[in-house]
Amino acid sequence: METLKLRKITSVWIIIVLTLFVVAIVLGILMRLNQGEIIQQSPITFYGNMTTHGLTMIGIWFVAGMAAVNYLLERYVKTSYAANLFALVLTVIGVLMLWCSTFIGEFHAGWTFLYPLPFKIMWAEWATPLFLSSLGVLGLGWLVWSISLMAQILKKYSISQAFAWQHFHKNPKVETPPFILITMITLIGVIACLIAAVILLILFFIEYFSTGSFVNDALLMKNLTYFFGHTIANEMLYLGLAVIYELFAEVSGRPKWHTTWYVALAWNLSLIFILTAFFHHLYMDFVQPEGLQIIGQIASYLASLPAAGVTVFSILVAVYRNKINWSLTNLLFFIGVAGWVIGGLGAVIDATISNNFILHNTLWVPAHFHTYNAMGNVLFSLAFFHWFSNQYYHHKERQNTLKLSILLIGGAGFLLAFYIGGAESIPRRYSTYPSDLPMGATLASIAALFASLYLIAILIFFFNISKKCLKILSSSPQSS
């Protein structure tokens, strides 16, 4: 059972995530306004904001998923409060260091900080080591947290049980809950990608301090960057899916989902595919062996099948011709799965080598990853935040339809501008568009308008949820 301490730290996570989310959305809107030529930012400010926006978003939705999984995991195993707190403290320190490096030091190499860009100093000299150190601090906190959660699972379940291998046989004696299976698979992926980040940072620092006696291989650094970047961006979605498997049936008044052989198989395969799909980021790198490019495409196709296929099938079966207690929580889950699937399809289109020649580095790329984040993963976490805060302070909320409508209209309009831009070959990562691409500026202005609607909806969620979380924070053991 969860403790008051866990409840409070989860509330802190939620408030921090939502606060940083609002700031990061504002940065995103400013970027689109600049591209739309409605405001004027210097390229340094634009790319600084882009770096901050990207890393903050990746970071907050990863920790949002981890906090939710940590909270729900307490239903099955005892989790470590110390590890949770350690991750929280290091996340706050890491974000402050990151923001110092970008806002004060004007570091603006993008969230992927592709080698050798961080060494082409066009900002304060101290900003490069501070930026890399901030990633080290964040990575350390999250790695310890992930290993701690995995250790707690392995204290109760053997490795084969945690992977649900017994479900490949008939009538297994022990049932591995889907939540445990997905969490275990996801945590291993998270640990692998954080280790990739550790190796990457070590290589960066060795070169930084070697004063030329050691240089890195750009191909190796790019592989490691996307091992980390692509994998963590996907694993945070899987954390959200673990929460759906645990809560969707429960809040819908349906029987709890069970692990079957095909669920076990799908998620076991997901681990392999998700760790090899990142090769699709290197299609344009002609020196990458062709075999790895082919693995990248096949893994990208297959990665979507087990997790997405099984999850979508399970959700559809759960709601089709069944009486569902629809609430804001399961509506957010349901719409989030739709957003995840649409974004996933966009990703698979781009991960096809022949299409990538056309779509590479166009607005199609931010189109698909914003779809499965802004309209997928964010909704998974909002659903959890809403469910969590209502556990203790349930008020009948009004205007849920209005809130959802603003969120959907704002999100869809914002994303559509990206997709149309991508289809029109408008390049991404341009602070302003040249006069030959007038459509880029028009689409950016439209996107900023719809993103502002999305922000309004998020602010309503932010106030409603934070208010309840603050009450949880001020509650005593007696009142709970």
Added chain:
Amino acid sequence: MFKDIVIFSSIVMISFVSTNVKGQIASSGWKEEDRIYSKVFDAPLSGKQLRKGTTLYQVTSQKPTVLALIFTRCTGVCNPFLLELKENIELRTNEKNFNILVMSFDPRDTEKDLDDLAMRFGLSEDKRWEFAVTDSIRSLVQSIGFKPVWDSLRQQYDHDALLIGINSEGYITKKLIGIRNNADLGLLLASIQDSFTPTYRMANPNMLFSCFNYDAKTGKNTPGLGLIFVALPALIAMVIVLSVNFFVRVNRI
């Protein structure tokens, strides 16, 4: 004829002595990246082989263009720069799908000055070469990011030897600063013809973890230590899972 050759050779020799070419190449830095993929200014051109009213875009739209910026009174790099360019172009007799446009950035230069220069280099009859001036030189050099500085003491411009690649749509695709070899010119020609040029960082003894090691003798790549690093995160993660399992199994409920 003999007199022209002597004068020309003297100018070239003096230019070589008075110019630190290596210094220019080494200090070009990011300047070659400035204004890449920007449109060049559509300047009106005057030249012997050009019809009246011809603009730069009309020249580039016929064929991708290599633009060389010089001035005829130059006692420095302009002559060796043009000579090297001429020799490199002569090595490419089979490649006809580009123009070379030599333009003066000195407002004092006239169409006749450029025509004389073409004659001195023996290029006035070569169809690939155009020598021209423009009355909009300020806008043109601004669009290229070329910044000559007038030295009143020497009565000379302090300037880069700059070669600009412009594709058929009028975009600057590549710049070369300094006197460059034929291979570099090849990269510039490929870029104006919108063809893909693979480039990769050369082997470096300080690069310990390269994904591939290039053998110059065989011309082949062999897998390097770096490839192991790509697989390392997954392997370490697996070791961590097994280690954690080993240590916690005694406490398993």
